[in-house]
Structures are given as C-alpha cells and as structure tokens.
Amino acid sequence: MDTSSEIGVAPGGLPLLGHALQMLRHPLDFLTSLRGTGDVVKIRLGPEWAYLVRHPDLVKQVLADAYTFDKGGIVFDKARNILGNGLATCPAGDHLRQRRLLQPAFSRERLINYAVCMRDAARTRVESWHDGQVVEVDREMGSLALTVATRTLFSMDSVAESPEEIQASIQTILSGIYRRVITPFEVVLRVPTRKNREFDQAMARMYSVIHQITEDYRTAGIDRGDLLSALLAARDEDGTTGLTNREIRDQILALFLAGIETTAAAMTWSFHLMGHHPEVEARLHAEVDTLLGDKPPGFEDVPKLTHAHRVITEALRLYPPLWLLTRRTTAEVKLGNHLLQPGTAILFSSYAMHRDATYFEHPERFDPDRWLPERAKAVPRGAMIPFSAGKRKCLGDTFGMTEATIALATVARRWRLRPVPGKRISSIARITLAPGAVPMRVERRS
Numbered sequence: 001m002d003t004s005s006e007i008g009v010a011p012g013g014l015p016l017l018g019h020a021l022q023m024l025r026h027p028l029d030f031l032t033s034l035r036g037t038g039d040v041v042k043i044r045l046g047p048e049w050a051y052l053v054r055h056p057d058l059v060k061q062v063l064a065d066a067y068t069f070d071k072g073g074i075v076f077d078k079a080r081n082i083l084g085n086g087l088a089t090c091p092a093g094d095h096l097r098q099r100r101l102l103q104p105a106f107s108r109e110r111l112i113n114y115a116v117c118m119r120d121a122a123r124t125r126v127e128s129w130h131d132g133q134v135v136e137v138d139r140e141m142g143s144l145a146l147t148v149a150t151r152t153l154f155s156m157d158s159v160a161e162s163p164e165e166i167q168a169s170i171q172t173i174l175s176g177i178y179r180r181v182i183t184p185f186e187v188v189l190r191v192p193t194r195k196n197r198e199f200d201q202a203m204a205r206m207y208s209v210i211h212q213i214t215e216d217y218r219t220a221g222i223d224r225g226d227l228l229s230a231l232l233a234a235r236d237e238d239g240t241t242g243l244t245n246r247e248i249r250d251q252i253l254a255l256f257l258a259g260i261e262t263t264a265a266a267m268t269w270s271f272h273l274m275g276h277h278p279e280v281e282a283r284l285h286a287e288v289d290t291l292l293g294d295k296p297p298g299f300e301d302v303p304k305l306t307h308a309h310r311v312i313t314e315a316l317r318l319y320p321p322l323w324l325l326t327r328r329t330t331a332e333v334k335l336g337n338h339l340l341q342p343g344t345a346i347l348f349s350s351y352a353m354h355r356d357a358t359y360f361e362h363p364e365r366f367d368p369d370r371w372l373p374e375r376a377k378a379v380p381r382g383a384m385i386p387f388s389a390g391k392r393k394c395l396g397d398t399f400g401m402t403e404a405t406i407a408l409a410t411v412a413r414r415w416r417l418r419p420v421p422g423k424r425i426s427s428i429a430r431i432t433l434a435p436g437a438v439p440m441r442v443e444r445r446s
C-alpha cells in the first residue's frame with residue numbers, strides 16, 4: 001500500500017462548525033464523497049479535527065491495537081457519558097475483565113437455547129400475517145429483534161411497560177445519541193426542547209426497567225438460562241466478586257443498544273434487497289425447501305443455510321448497521337507514515353469502505369454470490385468489517401447472524417415479500433444505519 005500520500009483535508013468546512021453540518025445532515029454522501037482525498041482525511045467537527053482512516057490496512061492497524069487506539073473519539077467519548085461503562089463503550093483498561101465476564105453468556109450452549117427463542121418468536125410473528133397484507137417490515141423486524149433480545153437477555157414478566165413502549169424508548173435513545181455525539185456544543189442539548197425532554201424520559205424509563213428486572217432476579221436467585229442470569233452468575237478470577245447493579249445496568253443497556261437495532265436493520269435490509277431481486281429470493285425459497293422441508297429452522301440448520309448467510313452478509317456490506325466508528329489515540333503513534341499525537345480523534349466508516357470500487361467490484365450492486373468462497377477471496381482482508389475486528393469485535397456476531405438466518409428462513413418457508421410499487425426507501429444514518437419505513441406485501445407461497 002502507498003501510505004506516502006499527504007493527509008487529505010475534507011473540502012467545504014464552515015467557520016466554527018467545520019464539517020459538523022455535513023455529518024449531521026448527509027453523512028453517508030459526505031463520507032463517500034471523500035474518495036480520492038487520501039488514505040487518511042482530516043475532518044473538522046466544531047473545535048476538533050478528526051482523522052478519517054480510509055484504507056483497510058490502516059483501519060486494520062487501528063483495530064489491532066485496542067490500547068493505543070482506544071474507545072473514544074466523537075462517538076465513544078460522549079456515548080460513555082450517556083450510556084455508562086458497558087462492554088461496548090468501556091476503555092481498553094476495563095475491557096478484558098468485562099469481556100471475560102460477558103463471554104459465557106454467548107457460549108455455544110447458551111446460543112442453542114437462544115435459537116429456540118429466535119425460532120419461536122419468528123414463527124409467532126409470521127403466523128400473524130395474512131395473504132395480501134402490507135406489513136411494515138422495519139417495524140416487524142424491530143419488534144422481532146426486541147422480542148428476541150428481551151426473551152434471551154431476561155424475562156420481562158415483572159415489567160409494567162409494554163414491548164412497544166420499550167422499543168419506542170430504545171429508538172428515541174438511539175436517534176438522540178447520534179445528535180448528542182455530533183453536536184459540537186453541549187449547551188444545545190441542555191435546552192429543554194421536545195427532543196431533549198423525550199431523550200431524558202426514555203433514558204429514565206430504561207434505567208427503571210432494568211433496575212426492576214435486576215432486583216427481581218437477585219431476589220429469585222435462580223438461573224433461568226438467559227443472559228441476565230449469566231451476568232449475575234459471572235465472577236472475577238478471584239471467584240467471589242461479580243458485577244454490581246450499576247455495572248449490570250450499563251451492560252444491559254449496551255447490549256440492548258448494540259444488539260437490537262443492528263440485527264433488525266440487517267434483517268430489514270435483507271428483505272428489502274430481496275424484494276428488488278426476486279431471483280435471489282427464489283433461491284432462498286429453494287434452499288429452505290430442500291434443507292428444511294416442513295421442519296422449522298434450528299441452531300443446527302444455520303451453517304447449512306449458506307445462501308441465506310450470503311444474502312445477510314451482502315446486506316451488511318451495503319448497509320452496515322454500525323457505519324461509523326471512532327477511537328482516540330492514547331499515545332504518540334505512526335499510522336502508515338503519519339505521526340499522530342496522543343488524544344487524536346480517529347474515525348472510520350465501514351459504509352464508505354464497503355462501497356469503494358477499489359475493494360469491491362460493482363460496489364453498488366446487490367450480489368450475494370460475491371460471498372461464494374472462490375469469489376470472496378478477491379476481497380482484501382480488512383475491507384469488509386460489519387462486525388469490526390480485533391479485540392473489540394462484536395461479541396454478538398454469531399447471535400445476530402443466527403437470529404437473522406432463522407428469521408429469513410422462517411419467512412421464506414411461507415411467504416414471498418414484494419415491495420410496494422412507487423415507495424422509495426431511505427436510509428437514516430443515526431448511531432445505526434436504519435431503514436426508514438419499508439412496507440412490503442406478503443404473498444403466501446403455494
């Protein structure tokens with residue numbers, strides 16, 4: 001790789017705000033417009049310069065050294081203040097302990113159980129559909145992901161709020177966080193506007209729900225085979241200390257926010273893309289008919305549903321839910337041949353990289369077969385990072401892929417999903433890259 005190029009500077013900054021407005025209004029267009037400006041491009045967000053790392057080799061270097069390129073920068077500095085010190089936001093110094101404590105909750109044995117919940121939740125949802133009905137696929141998948149998360153993370157029997165109320169709170173938090181993260185002047189966020197008040201209320205509601213559930217579990221003291229039971233049972237290496245209520249709250253909030261919208265978006269984009277490529281959908285039907293027959297999909301079927309896997313992977317390439325990630329350097333470091341000072345804000349965007357013709361042939365084309373083993377070899381290592389990489393790689397990658405595969409297979413056994421003519425689908429870049437409304441007509445397969 002040629003890293004001898006100068007660091008580029010993004011064009012078009014404004015006095016005081018720099019490129020913050022572009023990042024708030026049209027971040028995807030802005031980031032993809034920076035192709036050709038250098039392997040590393042400087043962007044000014046209010047008072048601070050951030051370095052957008054564009055080349056996969058350099059992104060790989062950032063992800064491989066989780067101490068020097070620590071969780072921080074515009075997303076994580078503020079996200080940690082808002083969400084607490086859960087696994088997804090904590091600095092490298094706290095990470096190993098937290099990851100060790102959470103890992104057992106994602107073991108193969110636990111996943112086999114979670115897959116049963118995933119299958120039942122998907123089946124219940126699609127059984128409520130009727131032939132010819134127009135369903136809002138984004139909402140359906142959002143509710144499915146929330147149901148799966150709440151049933152696998154913990155039992156919500158004792159919670160007064162309805163799943164819809166909780167889903168609305170999560171969505172308010174996710175869109176509010178992006179605004180909080182990008183807005184350079186914090187005073188704006190303290191003004192009691194409707195949006196700010198709604199955000200505060202949503203956070204308070206989530207805290208109260210999580211507190212209520214944790215207390216119930218501690219009182220009952222039984223392992224229910226779910227994630228909260230695993231968190232309560234987790235012990236440090238000394239075998240005695242575990243997670244405090246506050247640590248559990250931060251972990252659950254982080255898992256909720258990391259796991260629900262991301263998986264819901266992956267499933268929704270998959271259906272939307274297949275809706276416009278009926279030949280890809282037809283192959284999914286053939287795969288499901290051949291492999292499953294009348295049997296609902298289980299954990300053991302997931303590795304065999306290879307076409308479904310490629311469809312989801314391709315949807316994750318075109319619409320990576322966590323499309324923009326940030327870090328902050330903790331020491332002087334050479335990135336390529338650029339010397340960065342401690343405290344430098346780093347950005348990298350899977351979205352921009354996944355759609356770069358340097359790394360993907362016809363990058364705008366939906367082509368699940370590019371993930372056939374022979375063709376996938378052509379993709380440079382590090383250019384495809386929907387789950388990130390290195391020590392901070394997604395802990396729920398298998399969970400998310402299992403859930404999405406089971407959902408695709410469950411729908412495909414009964415239904416064909418057709419786009420509603422004339423309806424344009426937009427992508428909304430908040431913390432996650434979510435689809436707007438995705439209405440689709442369901443047709444019963446004969």
Ligand code: HEM
Nearest residue numbers: 087088258259262263266322386387388392394395396400
């Ligand atoms: C398709 C679905 C998903 C996608 C695309 C996704 C993507 C990601 C990405 C890109 C990161 C790394 C962030 C960074 O490097 O800064 C991450 C981290 C994380 N994800 Fe996921 N995720 C998905 C599903 C899930 C699910 C279902 C869960 C849990 C139930 C989950 C839990 C986590 C956690 C705990 C981390 C932090 C890991 C660490 O720092 O050690 N994710 N995810």
